[in-house]
Amino acid sequence: xxxxxxxxxxxxxxxxxxxxxxxxxxxxxxxxxxxxxxxxxxxxxxxxxxxxxxxxxxxxxxxxxxxxxxxxxxxxxxxxxxxxxxxxxxxxxxxxxxxxxxxxxxxxxxxxxx
Amino acid sequence: xxxxxxxxxxxxxxxxxxxxxxxxxxxxxxxxxxxxxxxxxxxxxxxxxxxxxxxxxxxxxxxxxxxxxxxxxxxxxxxxxxxxxxxxxxxxxxxxxxxxxxxxxxxxxxxxxxxxxxxxxxxxxxxxxxxxxxxxxxxxxxxxxxxxxxxxxxxxxxxxxxxxxxxxxxxxxxxxxxxxxxxxxxxxxxxxxxxxxxxxxxxxxxxxxxxxxxxxxxxxxxxxxxxxxxxxxxxxxxxxxxxxxxxxxxxxxxxxxxxxxxxxxxxxxxxxxxxxxxxxxxxxxxxxxxxxxxxxxxxxxxxxxxxxxxxxxxxxxxxxxxxxxxxxxxxxxxxxxxxxxxxxxxxxxxxxxxxxxxxxxxxxxxxxxxxxxxxxxxxxxxxxxxxxxxxxxxxxxxxxxxxxxxxxxxxxxxxxxxxxxxxxxxxxxxxxxxxxxxxxxxxxxxxxxxxxxxxxxxxxxxxxxxxxxxxxxxxxxxxxxxxxxxxxxxxxxxxxxxxxxxxxxxxxxxxxxxxxxxxxxxxxxxxxxxxxxxxxxxxxxxxxxxxxxxxxxxxxxxxxxxxxxxxxxxxx
Numbered sequence: 176x177x178x179x180x181x182x183x184x185x186x187x188x189x190x191x192x193x194x195x196x197x198x199x200x201x202x203x204x205x206x207x208x209x210x211x212x213x214x215x216x217x218x219x220x221x222x223x224x225x226x227x228x229x230x231x232x233x234x235x236x237x238x239x240x241x242x243x244x245x246x247x248x249x250x251x252x253x254x255x256x257x258x259x260x261x262x263x264x265x266x267x268x269x270x271x272x273x274x275x276x277x278x279x280x281x282x283x284x285x286x287x288x289x
Numbered sequence: 290x291x292x293x294x295x296x297x298x299x300x301x302x303x304x305x306x307x308x309x310x311x312x313x314x315x316x317x318x319x320x321x322x323x324x325x326x327x328x329x330x331x332x333x334x335x336x337x338x339x340x341x342x343x344x345x346x347x348x349x350x351x352x353x354x355x356x357x358x359x360x361x362x363x364x365x366x367x368x369x370x371x372x373x374x375x376x377x378x379x380x381x382x383x384x385x386x387x388x389x390x391x392x393x394x395x396x397x398x399x400x401x402x403x404x405x406x407x408x409x410x411x412x413x414x415x416x417x418x419x420x421x422x423x424x425x426x427x428x429x430x431x432x433x434x435x436x437x438x439x440x441x442x443x444x445x446x447x448x449x450x451x452x453x454x455x456x457x458x459x460x461x462x463x464x465x466x467x468x469x470x471x472x473x474x475x476x477x478x479x480x481x482x483x484x485x486x487x488x489x490x491x492x493x494x495x496x497x498x499x500x501x502x503x504x505x506x507x508x509x510x511x512x513x514x515x516x517x518x519x520x521x522x523x524x525x526x527x528x529x530x531x532x533x534x535x536x537x538x539x540x541x542x543x544x545x546x547x548x549x550x551x552x553x554x555x556x557x558x559x560x561x562x563x564x565x566x567x568x569x570x571x572x573x574x575x576x577x578x579x580x581x582x583x584x585x586x587x588x589x590x591x592x593x594x595x596x597x598x599x600x601x602x603x604x605x606x607x608x609x610x611x612x613x614x615x616x617x618x619x620x621x622x623x624x625x626x627x628x629x630x631x632x633x634x635x636x637x638x639x640x641x642x643x644x645x646x647x648x649x650x651x652x653x654x655x656x657x658x659x660x661x662x663x664x665x666x667x668x669x670x671x672x673x674x675x676x677x678x679x680x681x682x683x684x685x686x687x688x689x690x691x692x693x694x695x696x697x698x699x700x701x702x703x704x705x706x707x708x709x710x711x712x713x714x715x716x717x718x719x720x721x722x723x724x725x726x727x728x729x730x731x732x733x734x735x736x737x738x739x740x741x742x743x744x745x746x747x748x749x750x751x752x753x754x755x756x757x758x759x760x761x762x763x764x765x766x767x768x769x770x771x772x773x774x775x776x777x778x779x780x781x782x783x784x785x786x787x788x789x790x791x792x793x794x795x796x797x798x799x800x801x802x803x804x805x806x807x808x809x810x811x812x813x814x815x816x817x818x819x820x821x822x823x824x825x826x827x828x829x830x831x832x833x834x835x836x837x838x839x840x841x842x843x844x845x846x847x848x849x850x851x852x853x854x855x856x857x858x859x860x861x
Binding site for chain 2: 186189190193194195197200201204205207208230233234236237238240241242243248
């Protein structure tokens with residue numbers, strides 16, 4: 176899988192350097208924390224709970240940006256903005272996009288700590 | 290440094306903790322705003338990193354509470370946010386945040402921000418410590434000033450400023466007043482008043498007032514004239530004040546019985562003498578340099594004499610009055626002052642008119658000097674005396690009588706005169722006549738001892754050889770004295786503290802002498818002080834007689850009774 180398409184490579188390398196031994200712990204925490212997020216966004220959207228959706232997207236955006244997964248952060252930001260404006264048009268496809276992007280990110284991250 | 294990180298996102302928390310602890314700081318982690326406040330109280334962190342959006346209590350509300358709890362202490366709060374719009378960032382600072390850090394976190398920027406806030410916090414700590422030190426010093430200084438002020442007021446007290454014939458206004462610029470106003474009754478009647486204006490104001494100016502007051506009150510009570518007092522004050526101030534510091538002064542000696550006033554003025558603005566029921570105004574100018582400028586031998590104590598009728602008034606002021614400024618920086622000036630006096634105002638309300646006029650002129654303007662204003666009125670002697678004596682009578686021995694008998698043993702070894710003098714000195718008016726009383730008592734006591742008891746003849750003293758012999762025989766006879774006594778009886782009575790009689794009688798156990806026979810023949814000689822030779826066995830009586838209201842021998846001549854009345858006529 177192409178790391179370049181899903182991460183800011185330089186930032187990720189820096190992160191690895193900063194975290195030292197705790198890099199794998201950081202990734203595990205990220206995955207544990209993020210796994211329930213796509214299903215949670217889906218159910219918030221199903222309930223048309225814009226506020227909840229906005230909060231989940233905002234939080235997901237923050238965490239993924241800190242791991243330099245910028246495309247994932249970008250799509251979360253789009254959801255956050257639409258949810259803030261209570262504009263549900265195209266949200267479903269954005270959630271699907273998030274799911275796909277997150278799976279790629281997860282795969283790459285897990286490969287880094289094997 | 291202890292750094293509190295509050296973020297609900299475990300990834301962000303882990304990452305931040307790592308960055309911060311790698312820099313050597315101690316990290317405390319909180320998962321929401323409530324925990325953040327809790328840990329803030331428990332751990333007192335130095336810096337707080339606070340996520341904006343958190344469950345239970347969001348970052349902004351937590352920040353407000355933490356800032357409130359921190360009070361005066363500076364606890365920097367850096368908001369963590371992925372919010373990017375300007376308003377959201379501004380809101381963070383509005384809530385009490387000191388800075389913000391946007392996601393994704395950049396460890397270099399985070400480190401730089403933490404370092405900057407550590408510096409700021411240290412500096413704030415130093416500032417607060419210095420501020421506390423200043424506050425402490427200031428309080429200490431104020432406490433000291435109040436103690437000093439108490440001492441100062443005890444020394445430079447206002448004397449008899451509350452006398453009925455004095456009106457005054459004293460407004461100090463600071464705790465201590467550089468203007469000094471003193472008034473004291475003269476023991477023999479009349480009053481001394483001194484208005485002094487020291488260079489500058491506040492404590493440095495006021496400190497010079499202490500010796501001035503000491504000298505003024507001390508010497509006035511001892512009966513010294515104002516010229517002597519001014520001379521002494523000038524000498525003292527010349528000695529203690531630094532160059533360029535001095536005391537402008539107006540000093541007045543009021544004589545109520547003669548209805549006159551003597552004035553000495555050095556360096557003060559013109560004073561006004563208002564006479565003829567307020568119809569005539571005379572300005573009196575300073576004729577001298579201020580006190581403390583000239584050396585003692587150059588000092589001029591000449592005073593001007595002015596006669597005053599009852600109700601005539603004398604006004605004096607410090608230059609703070611003339612130089613008082615209004616909001617435009619204009620000075621009150623002598624012209625304005627004089628114009629109040631030419632307005633035909635009832636003399637009784639003139640003082641108030643001057644005071645009112647100055648207050649209205651100055652308005653709300655900050656004062657820049659001490660201001661003092663005094664009015665002295667000529668009144669009937671009794672009006673002032675009564676007020677003064679009624680206040681005095683409480684702590685003064687006025688009516689008393691004492692019998693003091695000395696036996697042969699005491700007479701051989703002991704001189705009773707200091708004790709006798711000490712008892713007399715408890716009456717203030719007698720203190721003033723101290724020198725004269727001492728002459729009377731010592732002379733009469735010597736007579737009783739030497740002539741009465743030891744039967745010496747002072748005719749012996751007429752030649753140098755006889756003089757020495759007199760004292761040799763005196764010593765001999767005194768040592769051999771086995772029996773005999775001298776009785777000293779003193780009595781003082783006073784009427785309302787206005788007049789009084791001091792009666793002294795000294796009786797010895799000797800044979801006495803024929804005073805009746807000689808008194809008639811030599812009556813003229815007794816009245817004549819210059820008479821060297823008399824038949825009272827050289828008892829020195831002409832001198833004593835001149836000092837006393839009456840002097841009388843009784844019985845067989847072994848007892849003498851002297852009376853001194855006060856106030857004395859032309860003797861003080």
